[in-house]
Amino acid sequence: MSPRLKVLVYGVLLVCCVPFVFPIWWMATTSLKPVTEIFAFPPSLLPGSPTLDAYRQVFDLQPFGRQYLNSLYIALLVTILTLAVSALAGYAFARIRFRGAGVVFVIVLTGLLVPNEVTIIPLYRMFDALGLVDTHWPLILVPALGAPSVLATFIMRQFFVTLPAELEEAGRVDGLGRFGLFWRVCLPLARPAIGAVSIFTFLHSWNLYLEPIVFLSSKDKFTIPQALTQYVDAYGGPMWNTQLAAATLSALPVLVVFVLAQRQFVEGLAQTGLKG
Template sequence: MKLKLTVYAVLLVCCVPFVFPTWWMATTSLKPVNEIFAFPPALWPRDATLDAYRQVFELQPFAQQYVNSLYIAIVVTAGTLVVSSLAGYAFARVPFRGSGVVFVIVLAGLLVPNEVTIIPLYRMFDGLGLVNTHWPLILIPILGAPSVLATFIMRQFFITLPRELEEAGRVDGLGRFGLFWQVSLPLAKPAIGAVAIFTFLHSWNLFLEPIVFLSSKEKFTIPQALTQYVDAYGGALWNVQLAAATMSALPVLIVFVLAQRQFVEGLAQAGLKG
């Protein structure tokens, strides 16, 4: 019993560096401006107010920007799951000549920084008339590095599945797609959970592409919108920024809480076999 209490105490102390910034963000968003930089700092606002949350929506079309980020993240997550699950299954279960070389070439895409490709991508989307639309924020993650990592995770998971399951499916008359859809994919929930979480987080926090491709405030996403809460002199409105940041963190926390077990299991399975 004492050992268990000691372990819990150590874990509680270790949690402080991770939990405290979130606590500080949420409580500071409730403070008046004169309390934010008060010394000694207070862990809870003396005169709590929701004025900063009101200003979040008054200074910008934050509700629309919030919806923009939410629907883009959902579409990107769904698209990445479709592409990565099909590609991962093909690399793991469909034998074809040069599959290992092709897979290495695909993985090499992870080594190319976004900053290197952003100018060619901008010129391509500008030629297609898609600048200042949400299409680049949807297509680039689905067909870019996040999808490559997702494909790697899905491939590693499918490799661990016993081949006897597919052989049983073939006896029942299933074709290749039937084996994927009815046998392999239902067993891949841990990997799907892991891919869904990191894809959603990547899309939700995407910053470089929005500032390059978007110019209308009504089309901004959350990370881009957070930089716009400044006063007439360009100084940050700290309580308003923290209020907006607090609201932007809620979907991330909800997604992680709902799928954290699948996330851990999926990453564990991805490292079992090469």
């Protein structure tokens, strides 16, 4: 590629990045502005009088630190449970031949076609009967056993299908059983798929909104998306700088994780046949 063409390509890519980068830049810089400066005209890209008052209010108005930890540990548990379920189920569908496997797999995939809004009332009644409303158990069990787990199972199954059968034959010669083949041979090779499943599962749980507003009512049990809706003034209007400060804090770890792991995420999807 010639230098001129390279400059042209990078220039086009930079222009295409603007619609994606600008909202994040505006959110982060506006969170440092006083309220009077947010609505100034013409708007400024940088705060004229930067202040951290909005970030102090984030923690003063409600237990944001506790809510942050709630989202973190729930997302981690959901990711671990989803990996355990999807890896085992994906391996079973890919490598174990049993009667009706294709029909069962299609039935499992139909879980992707059912919107969360359709199942939320039956789920609420079930968890209410079990006494688990206003706890974090619904936020852990529903994603780990619901549609995100179905998609993860599909990705893991597609990856295990691509593994050469000779690898398992060599394992059997060494005396490995079915679980040994899964644990020692197939699972270590599935790191790209595991990385892809881990990233999208963590992000889905971190951004979960419908289930928290249905199942949780105590502020100390809120998660980040639910907490962001609580920053309002005495008249019910939004506290713009405080909301943006909380949104910046909530988006920061997600951006860092994705930037550091995006190559593995793309590689995992490419190797499982989900190329864009």
